[in-house]
Amino acid sequence: MRYSLKTRMIFFGLMLHGAIWLLAASASSYTAANVIFETLDNDLKEQAQFIRFSSRLFQNFYSQFSVNEGYDPLTDSLAITESIGWDNVHVVVWDTKGQLIYRSSSAPGFDFPNVNGFVDDTYMKKGKENRWRIYNENIDSIFWVSVGMNTKHARQNAIDFGLKALYPMILIIPFTIFGVYFGSKKGLSAINKITAEVANRQPNSLVPISEQNIPEEIFPLVNSLNGLLIRLKNAIDNEHRFTANAAHELQTPLAAIKTELQLCQRSSDNPEVIDVLDRMASRVDRAVYTVQQVLTLARIESQDSQLKMGTVDLRSVVIEDLADLAHLAVDRGLAIDFPESEPWQIKGNKEVLSILIRNLLTNAFRYATSGSQIEVSANISDQHIEFYVANDSKFITEQEREKMIDSFYRLPGNEMPGAGLGLSIVQRIVTVHQAKLDIDSWKNDHGVKVTVTFSRVS
Template sequence: MISLKNAIMKSKLTSIQAQLNRAFILISLPFAVLAAAVSFAQTYYETNEFQDNLLKQAAQYTTPHTPITHDDDPDDDDEDEATIYTEFSSSSLQNNLNLQELSVGYHTIQKNGDSYRVYVRQTERGRVAVWQNNEQRNQLAIQSALFSSLPLLLLIPLFSWVIWRTVRRTLAPIATLSGSLKMRHETDLTPLPTDNIPKEIQGFVQSINDMLARTERVMQQQQRFIADAAHELRTPMAALSMQAERLQGQNLPTNLAVQLSDLQNIIQRNRHLLEQLLQHARAQAIESKRVIQIIDIKTIFLSVIETLLPLAEAKAQDLGVASEANPRVAMNEMDAFILLKTLVDNAIRYTPQGSQIDLSAYETTQHIVLQVEDNGGGIAAAERERVLQPFYRVLGTDEQGSGLGLAIADTIARRYGGWIELGESETFGQGLRVRIYLPK
C-alpha cells in the first residue's frame, strides 16, 4: 500500500502538465470564489437599495386621496407588490400603522410576527406610508444576487478546462516527440525535429540529438567492422572450398574421404554464416539508401522459389505458392527478396525430408500479410520470441545453423514498420507458421 501511494505521488510530481494544471487551478479558484462572493454581496445590497427607491417613488406619486387597492390587513398583502396606505386620519390606517409615531423616512417594523420595510412621506393633507414585506424583499435580493454570482461560479469549471487545454496544447510538442520516439525502429537514429519546440526544452532536445549522432557513429563503425570482416573472410573461405572440391576429385583413401566430407560441410556452414552476417549488417545499415518501389509479392515468391528449389528438391520437399492473391507492397525489392528467402531457407533447413512448405499472401484493412507455413516440427511457444534474437538457436535440432535467419527477417520487417508473428500451422495441424505484417 505504501509503495502504491509513493508511486502515485511520484507520478504526480514528475508530471509537468499535472503540476501546472494544479497550480493554475489552485491560484485561480480562490479569486473566482472571492469574486462571486463580492458580486453576491454587492448585488444583494444594491437590490435592497433599489427596492427602497421604489418605495420612495411609490410614495411620491401617492396622495392621501389615492384609492386603496389592497386589503387593510398587511398580512393579506400580495407577495409580489408593495402595499400602499393613505389618509393619515383613516381608521384603517390606525389599525395597520401608527403613523403618528413614525418619522418621515424609512423604517423597519414588526407586525403580527412579520417584518416590513416602510417609507413615510409627509404631505399637506397628511402622511402617506408605503411598505413591503421584508421576506419578499430578501427573497428578491437573494435571487438577484445569485443570478449575478452564478455565472462567475459556472466559469470556474470552464476556466479549469481552458487552463487544462492551454497547458496540454503548450506541452503537445513534447508528447509528439515522445510518440515519435516510441514508433521509431531501433536502428532509426535520425535527429529529433526542433520545430515548434519550447525554448525551455530546446537544449534538452539538442542534447538528445547529439547523443543519437554519437550512437549512430558507433553503430556504423560496428556494422562496418562486421561487414568488412565477413567480406574479407569470404575470399579465403571460397579458396578453401575450391581446394576441397579439387581434393574430392582425387582417389583418396576411405578415411581421408570421410574427413574431406566433414571439412566441406564445415566450410559450407562457415560460408553460409558469412553470407548471413553480411545480410544482417546490410539489414541494419543506417546509411544505406534503399530505393523504395511498388512490387508484386507473387513476383518475389517466384524468385525465392527459383533460387531455393534445388535445396528443397534435395530433401524431396514440396515448395510452392498456396494463394492466388497478389498484393502490392512499397519496399525495396532486394529487402523483400532477402526477407522471404531467409524465411523459406529456414523452413527448408529445419523441416524433415518430404515436408511441405507453402507461401501465401493476403490483405487486411491495415496490413499486407505474407505467410510461410510448413508441416515440420515447429517451434515451442516459449521460444518463439527468443528465436528472433541474433545467434539464438533452438536446441535439439540436427541442422547446424547460425541463428541469424529469423533475426535478419525481423530486422527487415521492422525497418518498414512491420513485425513477424510465429505460430502453429493451421493448415497442416503441426509445424510452424510465420506471418509478416507490413503496413499498407
C-alpha cells in the first residue's frame, strides 16, 4: 500500500481541525456555563436581598405607624415577591425553629438550612432527578430564606451556547478543506516537479537531477541519488572505454594476422595448405567481425545519452540500406517483399537506426531458407509503426528464439559468420529509441519475425 503524501497531509490536517473545533466548542460551553451560573447566583442573591429588603421595609413601616395588628411584614414582602414573579425562582421561608412559613408554588421541599450561602442539591420530581442551586440566608435572626432555581435550563443554555459558537465554524469547514488541500498541493509541488523531471528523463540518462529549488526535506535524497548517478556513470563510462579500447587494440594484431595469411595464400601452390589457410582466413574474418560488432555496441552505449534525435522517415532509411545489402539476398536466390507504403515517420537517429536495420536485414539474408521470400514491411496504426523483417528458416524452438537477444548467443549448428551480437546491438538501439523489440515465430516455427515497434510521429 502506497500512501500519497498529499492525502496524508489533508487527512491529518482535517483531523487536527476537527479536534480543534471540538476543543473550542467545549471551551466556549465551559465559559458560557461559568457566566450563566454566575448570573444565576447573582439572581438568587438578589431575590433573597429583595425579600430581606422588603421585609425590613414593611417591619419599619408597621413599627413606625403601629399597624402591626393583623399584618405580618414577611407575608407582605413575600406577596410582593410573588407578584413580581421571578422566573423559575422558588422561595421557601422558615422561622428560626424550622417551622415552614412560606413555600412558593411548585417549589420542592428544600432542606432546612443552617448556614448562609449557596448549596447544590438534587431532588426527585416525577421520577426524574433535578439539580437545584439554592441560596440560603438568615434574615435578622427572625427567619430563614431559601431561594432556589432548577439548573436544568442554565446547563441547557450553556450547551446551546457552545453549539451556537460552533455554527460559524461549520460554515468555515469548506474553506478549511479547500485551504488544507491547496496548502498541501502547493507545498508538495516542489516534490511533484522533481518527480516529473525524473519521469521525463531519457531512459539512459545519468545526468544528475537539478538541485536548484529543492525543499530541504528531500534535498539529502536528491543529493545522494545524484551521487549514485555520478558513480554509476563513471563506472559505466569506464566499462565502455575498456570494451572499446580492448576491441580497438585487437584490430591491429588481427590486421597483421590477416595480411600474413593472405601473403601465405598467394605464395602457396599446395592445395592442402591453401585449404587450411582458407579455413584460418574465415576464422580470422569471424574474429574481425566480432571485434567490429563489439566496437559498434560500445560506441552506441557510450553515446546513447547524447544521441541527436529528430524526425526520421524510417522507410527511406530502410530503402537505402536495402539497396546497399539486397544483392546479398538476391544473389542467393531470395526474393524480397517490400511493399509500397506511406512514409514511416518516427523520432530517432538516422545513423543508429541504419545500424539496426542493417543488422536485421543481414540476419534475415543469412539465415533465410534458400529460395524463400523475405518480408520487410511495417504495420501502421495511429500511434505506432511496427517495422518488421521476417524470413523462413530451419525449425527454431521457442526457447532458442528467447535466447536470441542474449549477447554472444548463436543458434546451435550455426555455420554462418557472426558474433551473436547483432540482436544485442538491435536491442540497445531499440532501448535508446524507447521502442519495443519482439521476436516471434513465423510459419510454425520455421521462420523468424523480428518486429520493432516505434511511436509514430505525425
